[in-house]
Amino acid sequence: MNINILDNDQLVLMDQLISDANTVLVVCHKSPDGDAVGSTLGWAEFMRHRGKDVTVIVPDQYPDFLKWLPNTEKIVRYDKHTEKCDMLFKIADLIFCLDFNTPSRVDEMQQALVSSPAKKVQIDHHLKPDLDAALVVSHPEASSTCELVFRIVWQMGAFDQLDKQFAVPVYCGMMTDTGGFTFNSNRPEIFLIISELLTKHIDKDRIYRNVFHNYSENRIRLMGYVMYEKLQYMPEYHAAFYSLTRDELKRFNYIKGDTEGLVNIPQQIKGLKLSISLREDTEKPNLVWVSLRSVDDFPCNLMAEEFFNGGGHLNASGGRVDGSIEDAIEITKKAIIAYQNKLK
Known part of the structure; x- marks a missing residue:
């Protein structure tokens, strides 16, 4: 079963953009959900594997039930640290825009994102992508942006070198964006991806409990x-x-x-x-x-x-x-x- 997602030109361009960059930002939409947080954390881990200085920036607060995910302490909120984030947008070489189709989805962070001189890459599964980017990876048929993150990392040959720090947030994002794999999850390659993530010794049952059994009274x-x-x-x-x-x-x-x-x-x-x-x-x-x-x-x-x-x-x-x-x-x-x- 083929889980590659990029054509040859996209694969070459993706690798070149990453290789040429030193300072990398990974951003997502306002009111981040499990897929937004999971995909940014997973992709940031891949960037660290590639030796990049990477920062995850989110527009505002994300749910408490996601704060157990690995490396959430490294996430920078734009609404809380606006000056720092604006500076990062100005000096970045490359920005990955994950899980949103148009700049307005980042709300008050939009101006900083659009005006940044950095090259941009969009990875998303929503309809009608509308972002001025050097590379757009758009697949609305995908279950989640986390699915796309996995497939790109797999195709670029990096999955074997990554560990739970990558696998846990990616699985979490796939799980939350499909309601625990109860909708938009009938394609067999989704479960091939899950089987590969399990080789990293993630505890999928605990991930489920951490998300869906982690609420207040x-x-x-x-x-x-x-x-x-x-x-x-x-x-x-x-x-x-x-x-x-x-x-x-x-x-x-x-x-x-x-x-x-x-x-x-x-x-x-x-x-x-x-x-x-x-x-x-x-x-x-x-x-x-x-x-x-x-x-x-x-x-x-x-x-x-x-x-x-x-x-x-x-x-x-x-x-x-x-x-x-x-x-x-x-x-x-x-x-x-x-x-x-x-x-x-």
Whole structure:
């Protein structure tokens, strides 16, 4: 089975760009998830193997349940160390942009990224890549950016020399971006990759527990509150959604990551095709974050593009509503009705 992902020209260019660089940055999108953090940590480990001075920069906070990953203490947050990061962007030779398709996804870090004189390489699995880069490795069919990181490292012949510091975050990112390999994970090469990662003596069961069994009591109570009090089930459309206000999040002492995965739970309802989460931003007024999950061939990404200023994958997408939570609820209802033929 062939797991190579680069064509010959891309392979030569990738190797040349890495060889020519001394100072390397690895960056990801705002509100980093498991795939963003895992891919940046894994790729940074590969860069160390290549002898590079490498720094991982993330735009802002990532979830607490990822802080056990190896080398997270080396991650630099742009929102906390802006001056240092701006300097690094100015002096870098090469920047790897992982797990985002367009510069706006890095939010307040965008200007520093775009204006940096460094050459850029994009490695991503989202649709419509839009980054001025010397090399773009874009494969929307991939399960995750971590999958792409593994395949590139494998193709470049470095996997045998790497250890758990590479394998653990890469496996974690693949696992989280597929919901524990429950969606977007039917291709056989994914499990070939997993089998190779296991040769590095990673404990995949512990990785699962560290991510999915690592929440606070408040998160568990929030989950119960959402499912009992807030879930709106629309059986005639095989859809469900819930909303969370800033005050409700504060009531449960919300921290970054506490709502991760909640949108998947309503999918346990028999026959449900679509689940939507609406969450008020905890700091900015009139901003609601939207997550969509679906099964089979229902196009979350199209609904996200049409109604929620977003996009993503067929069964997992995201977006935003620039308005109140009430606005977001009304838009959600309109979106569900508009797609009723596909839902029924």
